[in-house]
Amino acid sequence: MLVHLQGPWSPLFGRLTLASIPYANPIIIFAFAFSAIAGIAIVAPVLYYRKAGYIFREWICSVDHKKIGVMYIILGLVMMFRGFVDGMMIRTQQVTADGPASPGFLEAQHGYLPPSHFDQIYSSHGTLMILFAATPILTGLGNIIVPLQIGARDMAFPTMNAISLWLTTMGAMLIMASLFIGDFSDAGWVGLIPLTELPYSPSVGVDYWMWAIQISSVGTTLNAINIIATVIGMRAPGMRWDRLPIFTWTTLSTNIIGLTAFPVLGVALALLGADRYLGTHFYTGGMGGNLMLYTDLFWIWGHPEVYFLVLPAFGILSEVIPTFSEKPLFGYITMVAATFAIAGISWSVWLHHFFTMGAGPWVNTFFSVATMLVGIPTGVKVFNWIFTMYRGRITYTTPMLWSVAAILLLLIGGITGVMLANPAINYTVHNSVFVIAHFHCMVLLIVFAAFAAVIYWFPKVFGFKLDEAAGKRFFWFFSLGTCTVFIAMFALGFEGETRRLDYLYDPDWMPMLVIEEFGIAFYCIACFYFFKMLFVSIRDREHNRCGADPWGTARTLEWMTHSPVPFYNFAVTPHVNALDELAWRRAHGYADVVPGRYEPIHMPKNTMVPIIIGVMSFAFGFGMVWRIWWMAGLGLLGIIAMVILRSFTPDAGYTLSADDMRRLEAEASRHGIVPDTHAPLPLAEERLV
Amino acid sequence: MDAGPNFDGKLPPLWHYGETEYDLISTKTLGFWLYMLSDALIFAGLFASYGVLDHNMNAAGGPVAAQVVHPVAAFGQTVAVLSSVLAYSLATVALKTGNKAGVMLGIVVALVFAAIFLVLEFADFQTLFAMGATPERSGYLAAFYILVATHGLHMMFGMLWMLVLLPQIWRSGFNTDVVTRMLNLRLFWQFQASVWVCVYVFVYLRDSIQ
Numbered sequence: 014m015l016v017h018l019q020g021p022w023s024p025l026f027g028r029l030t031l032a033s034i035p036y037a038n039p040i041i042i043f044a045f046a047f048s049a050i051a052g053i054a055i056v057a058p059v060l061y062y063r064k065a066g067y068i069f070r071e072w073i074c075s076v077d078h079k080k081i082g083v084m085y086i087i088l089g090l091v092m093m094f095r096g097f098v099d100g101m102m103i104r105t106q107q108v109t110a111d112g113p114a115s116p117g118f119l120e121a122q123h124g125y126l127p128p129s130h131f132d133q134i135y136s137s138h139g140t141l142m143i144l145f146a147a148t149p150i151l152t153g154l155g156n157i158i159v160p161l162q163i164g165a166r167d168m169a170f171p172t173m174n175a176i177s178l179w180l181t182t183m184g185a186m187l188i189m190a191s192l193f194i195g196d197f198s199d200a201g202w203v204g205l206i207p208l209t210e211l212p213y214s215p216s217v218g219v220d221y222w223m224w225a226i227q228i229s230s231v232g233t234t235l236n237a238i239n240i241i242a243t244v245i246g247m248r249a250p251g252m253r254w255d256r257l258p259i260f261t262w263t264t265l266s267t268n269i270i271g272l273t274a275f276p277v278l279g280v281a282l283a284l285l286g287a288d289r290y291l292g293t294h295f296y297t298g299g300m301g302g303n304l305m306l307y308t309d310l311f312w313i314w315g316h317p318e319v320y321f322l323v324l325p326a327f328g329i330l331s332e333v334i335p336t337f338s339e340k341p342l343f344g345y346i347t348m349v350a351a352t353f354a355i356a357g358i359s360w361s362v363w364l365h366h367f368f369t370m371g372a373g374p375w376v377n378t379f380f381s382v383a384t385m386l387v388g389i390p391t392g393v394k395v396f397n398w399i400f401t402m403y404r405g406r407i408t409y410t411t412p413m414l415w416s417v418a419a420i421l422l423l424l425i426g427g428i429t430g431v432m433l434a435n436p437a438i439n440y441t442v443h444n445s446v447f448v449i450a451h452f453h454c455m456v457l458l459i460v461f462a463a464f465a466a467v468i469y470w471f472p473k474v475f476g477f478k479l480d481e482a483a484g485k486r487f488f489w490f491f492s493l494g495t496c497t498v499f500i501a502m503f504a505l506g507f508e509g510e511t512r513r514l515d516y517l518y519d520p521d522w523m524p525m526l527v528i529e530e531f532g533i534a535f536y537c538i539a540c541f542y543f544f545k546m547l548f549v550s551i552r553d554r555e556h557n558r559c560g561a562d563p564w565g566t567a568r569t570l571e572w573m574t575h576s577p578v579p580f581y582n583f584a585v586t587p588h589v590n591a592l593d594e595l596a597w598r599r600a601h602g603y604a605d606v607v608p609g610r611y612e613p614i615h616m617p618k619n620t621m622v623p624i625i626i627g628v629m630s631f632a633f634g635f636g637m638v639w640r641i642w643w644m645a646g647l648g649l650l651g652i653i654a655m656v657i658l659r660s661f662t663p664d665a666g667y668t669l670s671a672d673d674m675r676r677l678e679a680e681a682s683r684h685g686i687v688p689d690t691h692a693p694l695p696l697a698e699e700r701l702v
Numbered sequence: 703m704d705a706g707p708n709f710d711g712k713l714p715p716l717w718h719y720g721e722t723e724y725d726l727i728s729t730k731t732l733g734f735w736l737y738m739l740s741d742a743l744i745f746a747g748l749f750a751s752y753g754v755l756d757h758n759m760n761a762a763g764g765p766v767a768a769q770v771v772h773p774v775a776a777f778g779q780t781v782a783v784l785s786s787v788l789a790y791s792l793a794t795v796a797l798k799t800g801n802k803a804g805v806m807l808g809i810v811v812a813l814v815f816a817a818i819f820l821v822l823e824f825a826d827f828q829t830l831f832a833m834g835a836t837p838e839r840s841g842y843l844a845a846f847y848i849l850v851a852t853h854g855l856h857m858m859f860g861m862l863w864m865l866v867l868l869p870q871i872w873r874s875g876f877n878t879d880v881v882t883r884m885l886n887l888r889l890f891w892q893f894q895a896s897v898w899v900c901v902y903v904f905v906y907l908r909d910s911i912q
Contacts, residue, residue, distance in 0.1 A: 275740070281747070293841075295848075302841040660870070
């Protein structure tokens with residue numbers, strides 16, 4: 014059954030030999046040095062201040078949905094930074110490798126990256142940005158915000174939530190390992206078939222790509238189950254479906270997509286795995302395989318995945334824009350309907366990723382029309398946001414700037430998307446960088462919304478605001494970079510540049526390539542301001558402390574509890590009376606009413622099980638990649654054993670008494686709330702009656 | 703949209719005192735239904751792949767579907783699966799009266815039938831391997847084996863679940879955790895049986911009459 018491989022194999026180390034470590038490549042040595050220094054810079058202070066135990070007990074073992082969400086977002090931001098470095102390398106290679114006269118450095122004939130290395134870089138750029146940057150950031154936001162918005166104490170399954178996080182993290186760790194041990198896939202983030210088959214990609218690169226995605230997508234599927242069960246089962250009293258905040262609606266629809274789409278990706282990659290490990294012929298050219306089977310299965314996941322990412326972004330815009338327009342969201346019901354319309358259509362458009370594959374005119378027509386239909390609910394959303402801003406009292410805080418720019422990007426990306434939905438145009442620009450520019454506008458809209466969300470909800474989670482001055486510079490340079498890179502890229506697409514080129518044959522493309530490189534420089538400046546924003550804000554955090562509602566005009570339930578949110582979320586579960594509960598309470602003068610008494614509450618305990626399962630899954634993945642069977646087997650058996658062991662030790666959790674609650678609430682008020690001079694003192698509910 | 707109710711000057715209910723009572727069993731069961739939805743999608747992908755690869759050209763000159771599938775042999779497996787489900791369902795009937803011995807007997811019988819199923823399936827595979835119909839022979843055979851074996855894997859998983867459940871029932875009786883697990887396992891067991899019915903119809907019956 015097992016495929017016989019060329020090259021050395023030993024029972025102890027599998028395919029792993031010293032030669033697998035690319036220590037002769039200066040770029041990788043530099044990357045290793047950079048990662049090592051960054052790692053030391055993070056670990057050293059933790060050890061110096063003797064916080065290792067704290068980090069382990071209170072974060073790594075945490076089942077608190079907010080901490081898990083924060084770790085998701087940190088993972089996403091770190092991976093986004095690595096993905097950005099990949100993007101920078103791609104752009105620099107193209108600008109240095111344009112035309113036959115372009116010089117070659119290192120081992121490359123043109124530019125500084127040999128073809129195989131360049132291919133690995135764009136493959137990891139795509140995989141990282143979609144699956145390990147955007148997905149964790151949005152999952153993390155859903156984790157933090159959704160239970161707060163519906164007034165829940167935690168997720169439905171807190172331990173499973175932590176398991177999801179660690180599975181996703183271990184997927185990312187596998188990709189990081191591929192940088193220094195062995196190589197990464199050079200078949201694109203979509204896994205171009207049959208290039209990913211063993212005869213064409215005999216190294217471990219494709220295996221890294223495959224197992225990283227498999228492990229992390231199990232995490233994403235479990236998280237989807239968790240969020241859906243939370244929204245359905247854990248809403249506070251009075252939180253009817255027609256009072257559910259929009260972000261919760263979009264996260265719900267997104268996770269319905271995730272729950273139904275990720276298993277299909279699992280199948281697509283499992284069959285590829287069978288081909289690579291067992292020697293079957295699902296996707297091979299000969300022996301009865303079918304190449305298009307992979308492409309179809311992959312995109313049946315791949316297109317819903319796009320909406321999996323964009324819907325929470327729409328939800329974020331729908332929260333940020335009303336807050337900073339000081340108006341309720343225009344067209345709540347149409348917004349919900351549009352969200353589910355997009356989610357529904359997402360299942361019937363996948364073939365537009367390969368119109369040119371000869372499915373025939375009727376099939377292409379169906380998918381073309383279905384794709385254009387997406388424009389209708391999306392248009393509804395855009396108009397709803399514009400009408401929300403219309404005659405509103407707009408304040409251009411940083412989250413609002415990101416949101417307005419996101420709408421502009423959505424317009425550019427959406428209209429070019431409708432162009433691409435037309436097969437006649439698609440045949441012309443297929444595989445050109447026009448397509449790349451289009452989907453980068455869409456993905457960057459998600460990134461813009463994600464930054465809006467991070468800045469908007471940061472004070473809720475940490476209790477102090479991020480620095481607005483540095484944040485605005487970060488926004489402007491990031492936007493400048495986006496425009497410069499991708500407007501030039503649209504033009505290059507029309508000039509005929511195809512995607513994934515390590516060498517560009519046409520010297521006439523040079524001016525646009527140089528402009529793109531300038532855009533990358535703007536992105537680098539934006540990166541600097543991002544770190545400056547974090548640094549300045551953390552340095553001046555005592556000065557920037559804020560109360561429960563730091564923006565003063567927020568509308569939903571999460572802004573009713575302290576900032577930072579205590580681990581139990583709400584001391585007493587709020588009773589929901591209206592859509593936009595906080596705005597309703599403010600309008601009726603109830604905003605300052607605090608609960609009259611406290612009752613004991615029940616909380617889950619932190620546990621080591623999730624991180625152990627995560628480490629086992631890494632061992633399983635690493636073992637499978639290098640075909641170290643004992644390691645993979647131990648990892649898999651370890652996961653099963655942990656689940657069984659846990660089922661024998663019931664987690665009773667612990668109870669906080671009413672006295673504990675009173676003490677904790679008093680502490681949180683002292684710590685968090687800045688006295689608001691023009692508001693009356695908080696009233697206890699009993700005294701008001 | 704929703705201006706909120708009118709309370710005529712009285713204070714509206716702003717806080718819900720006391721622990722909000724969530725129904726633990728129903729939340730976990732909902733979670734399990736959602737898991738089964740994702741599992742159903744895995745089988746949907748596998749059935750679709752089988753449909754795509756179930757043509758004579760995908761047999762690549764090797765054994766075609768009609769030579770591989772034996773509806774009579776699979777009939778035995780079908781009886782075993784359905785008997786196992788029946789036994790497990792009888793166990794859940796005994797659960798209603800809190801009859802510990804009846805529950806455990808039902809689960810043991812379900813286990814035995816599941817084992818019989820796996821033995822029959824293994825024997826079927828042995829016969830096929832002997833005639834050279836191995837998974838690496840052709841795209842068709844790969845799809846056949848992966849579909850049937852994924853179902854078999856679900857059987858093994860369910861058997862492991864029963865083996866874990868038996869000592870828990872023995873030790874701690876019918877507490878919330880145990881009952882939740884039993885009810886979810888009933889869902890899972892009927893789910894895999896439904897999948898087997900689809901396998902039997904779409905793979906064994908449909909292809910044997912071609």
